Amino acid sequence: MQGRHDILGTIAWIVLWAVILGCNRSADSTADSAASSPETSSQAAVESSAEIPPEETHRSGDASKSTPPPESTRLARLPAFDQFDASTLLGESLVEDELQEGWIRLFDGQTGMGWNVVGDANWSIPEPGILRVDAGERGFLCTDLEWRDYELRVDFRADPSTNSGIFLRTTPRPGDLTTECLELNIAPADNPFPTGSFVHRKRLEPEQLGPFDPTQWHTFLIRVIDRHVEVDLDGRRIMDLDRIPVARSGHICLQHNEGRVEFRHLQIRPLGLDALATDDGWEADWEKTVREGAQMEVTGSDRGLHIVGGLGQLQSRQSFGDFILQASYQLARPQVNSGIFFRCIPDSMLDGYECQVNHATVDGDPLRPADGGAGAIFRRQNARIVIGDGTRPTYLTLVAQGPKMSTWVNGIQVVQFTDQRPAHENPRRGLRLDPGPISLQGHDPTTDVLYRFIRVADTP
Numbered sequence: 001m002q003g004r005h006d007i008l009g010t011i012a013w014i015v016l017w018a019v020i021l022g023c024n025r026s027a028d029s030t031a032d033s034a035a036s037s038p039e040t041s042s043q044a045a046v047e048s049s050a051e052i053p054p055e056e057t058h059r060s061g062d063a064s065k066s067t068p069p070p071e072s073t074r075l076a077r078l079p080a081f082d083q084f085d086a087s088t089l090l091g092e093s094l095v096e097d098e099l100q101e102g103w104i105r106l107f108d109g110q111t112g113m114g115w116n117v118v119g120d121a122n123w124s125i126p127e128p129g130i131l132r133v134d135a136g137e138r139g140f141l142c143t144d145l146e147w148r149d150y151e152l153r154v155d156f157r158a159d160p161s162t163n164s165g166i167f168l169r170t171t172p173r174p175g176d177l178t179t180e181c182l183e184l185n186i187a188p189a190d191n192p193f194p195t196g197s198f199v200h201r202k203r204l205e206p207e208q209l210g211p212f213d214p215t216q217w218h219t220f221l222i223r224v225i226d227r228h229v230e231v232d233l234d235g236r237r238i239m240d241l242d243r244i245p246v247a248r249s250g251h252i253c254l255q256h257n258e259g260r261v262e263f264r265h266l267q268i269r270p271l272g273l274d275a276l277a278t279d280d281g282w283e284a285d286w287e288k289t290v291r292e293g294a295q296m297e298v299t300g301s302d303r304g305l306h307i308v309g310g311l312g313q314l315q316s317r318q319s320f321g322d323f324i325l326q327a328s329y330q331l332a333r334p335q336v337n338s339g340i341f342f343r344c345i346p347d348s349m350l351d352g353y354e355c356q357v358n359h360a361t362v363d364g365d366p367l368r369p370a371d372g373g374a375g376a377i378f379r380r381q382n383a384r385i386v387i388g389d390g391t392r393p394t395y396l397t398l399v400a401q402g403p404k405m406s407t408w409v410n411g412i413q414v415v416q417f418t419d420q421r422p423a424h425e426n427p428r429r430g431l432r433l434d435p436g437p438i439s440l441q442g443h444d445p446t447t448d449v450l451y452r453f454i455r456v457a458d459t460p
Helices: 002-041 086-090 096-101
Strands: 115-118 131-133 139-143 150-158 163-170 182-186 218-225 228-233 236-241 251-258 261-270 274-276 286-301 304-320 323-331 338-342 353-357 365-369 394-401 404-409 412-418 436-442 448-458
Touching: 086 365, 131 251, 150 163, 163 218, 182 218, 251 261, 286 436, 304 323, 304 338, 323 338, 338 394, 353 394, 436 448
Parallel strands: none
Antiparallel strands: 115 139, 131 261, 139 251, 150 218, 150 261, 163 182, 163 251, 218 228, 228 236, 274 448, 286 304, 304 436, 304 448, 323 394, 323 448, 338 353, 338 436, 394 404, 404 412
8 A cells, every 4th residue: 555655646746846837838838929029910911131040030130039147246136128119219319410520329218128237236228318316336337348448428317425436438337446447436436536537547637627516417428548538527528548458358347336326317438430331432441242133233332322223242351250331321211121241251141240231110100110110130139119201311230249249220239139049141941140240232123222331340
């Protein structure tokens, strides 16, 4: 009898664990389905920009498929990427002058897209446009991407006793402040490095700071080029350091040390980008290829590079691996289909990652891109929102950094994607990190797009 009870007990335990595992799998499946539904629901009948192998006819790479970051770097206390008010987000598009200069928003005002938390502090968005922290362990809110040469603009205000700072060219957990990274301090006058000082680099004396009420909004404008850094506070130059030892590139981190601090209007302008020709001398930088039987016309002028028809491409004569690209384009109609391909296989027709250039929506809903949406990494991750209709000058920023790819349209981030597939020579089939040409696409006979400028900087 005892042997029989043992057998029955064993069977009961097996059944119990099967139920538990089944429930977990069901919950995981439901969560994956819910997370990926915005992407699959926006799939349109319009097919890929170029011929896609049968195994590549699905869209992958949405946030639900990505390996979550460790608890110490997860944005657990900030809204998820899809929790935003669309009309408010659309209203955060930058003005024309800022876009022409290359500015983009690092903080969209509503979500934690583009940021990671390091440590366990109570980072929050208490109202649209404001980042706040005032309690928890010491740590950072850190950009997902690394940045090299740039201008950074940020507003801040703090309690009088607050000790905080802005870290530049840093790792998520900063190293040696004297040789590896920079900390622009936000701290009281009795601190060894008061507001405006670079910690362990240079102290800003109280008479240099002048009258200063930390509880009011103030603006830092920070310019970092190579080993030179300049800082303006409220429009007045307060720091100028040259030939400083510092990492060549790194993250931007907002610090929580002690006390309450708030940030807003975080914007960055990448520097050091070189223009690729879009005038009548375009052939110096591009080579035209057209699929047999197709027609694609290319005209360069002082207005830009006009591409009509397809299937074809303009492939850059230079190759780029990790880079920042900024472009302005204008479509004849929102439904016009083009794209900026990158890390392409040289001399191959559009075999690369594609940053989508298409503004079609389903029923006019910007949250339902008809074909991925402008800024999408096509067939990898849709744009979370379609910014504008593309028929006016539109500004695109694309950053490719190892397996990470992020895009902004009119200054608003629309994609944050990490390619976690196994490595493959062809990025249609797997992760490609090798440099390759950039290609501008003429998708079909209805393509009609004017690329007004294209600027690129290698960031190895």
